[in-house]
Amino acid sequence: MAEPRPGVAARVVPYVRAVARQTVVAPVREGRIREDAWPYGLRAVVLLAYLTFLLAGVLVVASGPIRRASVLDAGASGGVGLPEPAVWMLATLFSFGLSLLLTAGLRAPWWLRLLALLVVLAALAAWSLRTPGTSGSVWWPLVVLALLAGLVVLVVVRSRRPFAWWELGAVWAISGACLVVGLVENRYAVEFGSDQVPLLLQYLAAILGYLVLPTAMVAGAAVAEVCLRLTVSATEQAQRVARHWVPYAVLGVVVLVRAVQVVRQVLTLDPVRQGWDVVVPSLLLVGLLAVVGVGLLAVARRRSARPDVDGLGDELTVIALPVGAALIVVNLPLQLAVGVLPLVAALDTTGAVTGSDVDAAALVGRLVDPIRAVVGLAVLVLALRAARRGRATRALVLGMVGVMLVSLARGLVQGPEARAGVDPDVLNLVATAVVLVGGVVQLVRRRLTRPRALALAGALTLCALFSGRDFISDPVGALLGFSGAALVLFGLVWDLFTGSGWANGASRRFARPTRVLLVLANSVTTMSVLAFAALVRDGSTTIYLDPYAELGDLVFGTALLAAGLVAVLARPSGELATPAPTPASVPPDPYAVSSGSSTSQPGPA
Structure with a gap:
């Protein structure tokens, strides 16, 4: 007697479990910081960093209730609006982030060690080093200088020596002492009605905020990465279990759902922001991406290499981080000047700063398009190089990112009044039309096999998820009561637990403890800056990371969508899984993540 067929639940539950494992569990398992041959004490440092990251995240989530239940300290300038109970917590978070950065730089290359030392010294000096007339005593400036x-002596003595667990404690103790001295000095200023603490915290947030802008850009692409991983995993699992007419039924349902979504999007398009002057450039951009x-x-x-759709996110x-750093590092000095000038102007009694005619912000704005064009062209060159070496997946991602950056620099050709002409929703609509046309062509030519049907369904599902990618950030923003932190908050958590694989490798220039500390310093500092912005909620007095996260979503997220669609439609069989093995003639990829002690992803360039 034939065995009974399994019920619907018996087939759906394993399918959902497999999709969840491939979408979330596997990226976390491969991308988190793993304990492997760590020196003594590093585990405790990592645990402390995780707790600090959690504290900063709690401040972001609870920023609304904290603001409602607290007195807002406007500071000397009268415009910061920082909740008083959060002063000590933010000072602790910033000091710990600076301590992680400097401790990581002890065994880093000389340029990174020097950069970390200068950043920490500048931040601590601006916080606590004051004249005797403003500190209330001649001894406090001497204590700060000592x-x-x-701190400088500690860096010189411990430079290039093996990792020791007490180094972070020593650096944090010195940094904390400087912050405490600054708070004590501020009591003298408060007696004269000039509270400088909110302004100094604003300065620290500005300095550290500019350093973590690349991380904010990467965080903006996290939702797009989740959408791609979810689509690929669902399609791959469906290809393994679907039989007979099921793929065609799935394709029909997805086409119907996407059609309804497209109609709603078209009806809600803004004729001003999403008119024909945006649609036509979007058509050209989609064609350029495809070509x-x-x-x-x-x-x-030519090297028998095919793209691995599942590896696009990796x-x-x-x-993403090196490209984001390249976009920021060129005009970083000018951006730092923009952040420092308000502090200097507030403390300046002669009016020399406020009377200057130099407009650093305008100069930064004029450099945006040239930097995007140069970086975009460099990325395209790297894409071609990767393609010639048989790294199809990397070449595809690099190429899409390069095209997006070059397209955003239209102002160099059409003048400063030209609109960017890049709208993710319009691009998504055009991509949907391309996928539908491709499906119709396959159907007419009678080549719409079951794998191709599921591949087209996956491509349309990716378009649908990308169109509704706010399904993650919008609920978080509603919970926070502050939409500007939602996208960055989700991206930071996702990247910490899925994008930290670089910390699991080792090299001559970047030992494993250095990598771990750099990753943690980056995450803790970014979340601390986000906490300050969430508590202040005034873009005129602090740096908002959300615009840079939106730029990352536009550049990296859209490039990821384009790479996914090109990879799916370019596969002749329609299969998403089991990419062709790399031929022996292809040199090993130095960027591949290694679980052992060998070199993994590259260090900061």
Whole structure:
């Protein structure tokens, strides 16, 4: 007698479990910081950093109730509006982030060690080093100078020596002492009606905020990465279990759902922001993305290489931070000047700063387009190089990112009044039309096999998820009562637990403890800056990370969507899984993540 067929629940539950494992569990398992040959004491440092990251995240989530239940300290300038109970917590978070950065730089290359030391010294000096007339005593400036000198001596003595657990404690103790001295000095200023603490915290947030802008850009692409992973995992699992007519039924349902979604999107398009002057450039951009993507895959195919759709998110994790840093580092000095000038102007009694005619902010704005164009062209060159080496997946992601950056620099050709012409929703609508046309062509030519049907359904599902990618950030923003923190908060948590694989490797220039401390310093500092912004909620007095996260969503998220669609539609069989093995002639990828002690992803460039 034939065995009874399993019920619907018996087939759906394993399917959902497999999708969840591939979408969330596997990225966390591969991308988190793993304890492997750590020196003594590093485990406790990592645990403390995780707790600090959690504290900063709690401040972000609870920023609304904290503001409602607290007195807002406006400071000397009268415009910061910082809740008084949060002063000590923010000072602790900032000091710990600075301590992690400096401790990580002890065994880093000389330029990174020097950069970390200068940033920490500048932050601590601005916080606590004051003249005797403003500190209330001649001894406090001397104490601060002694503490800063002790910090320099510690760096010189411990430079390049093996990791020791007490180094972080020593650096944090000195940094904390400087912050305490600054708070004590501020009591003298408060007696004269000039509370400088909110203004100094604003300065620290501005300095550290500019340093973590690349991380905010990477965090903005986290939702797009989740959408891609969810689509790929669902499609792959469906390809393994679907039989007979099921793929065609799935494709029909997805087409119907996406059609309804498209109609609603078209009816809600803003004729001003999403008019024909945006639609036409979007059509050209989609064509350019397709041409560059297909061309790069054709070059990579000479080495018998095919793109791995499931690995697109991993490749984006590797390249997004260096690209974001390249966009920021060129005009970083000017951006730091923009952040420092308000502090100097507030403390300046002669009016020399406020009377200056130099407009640093306008100069930063004029450099945006040239930097995007140069970085975009460099990324395209790297994409072609990767394609020639047979790294199809990396070449595809690099190519899409490069095209997006070059397209955002339209102002160089059309003048400063030109609109960007890049709207993710319009691009998504055009991509949907391309997928539908491709499906109709396959159907007419009678080549719409079951794998191709599921691949097209996956592509349309990716378009649908990308169109509704706010399904993650919007609920978080509603919970926080502050939408500007939602996208960054989700992205930071996702990247910490899925994008920290670089910390699990080791190299001559970047030992494993250095990598771990750099990753943790980056995450803790970014979340601390986000906590300050959530508590203040005034973009005129602090740096908002959300605009940079939105830029990351536009550049990296849209590039990831384009790479996914090109990779799916370019596969002749329609299969998303089981990419072709890399031929022996292809050199090993130095960027591959290693679980052992060998070199993994590259260190900061």
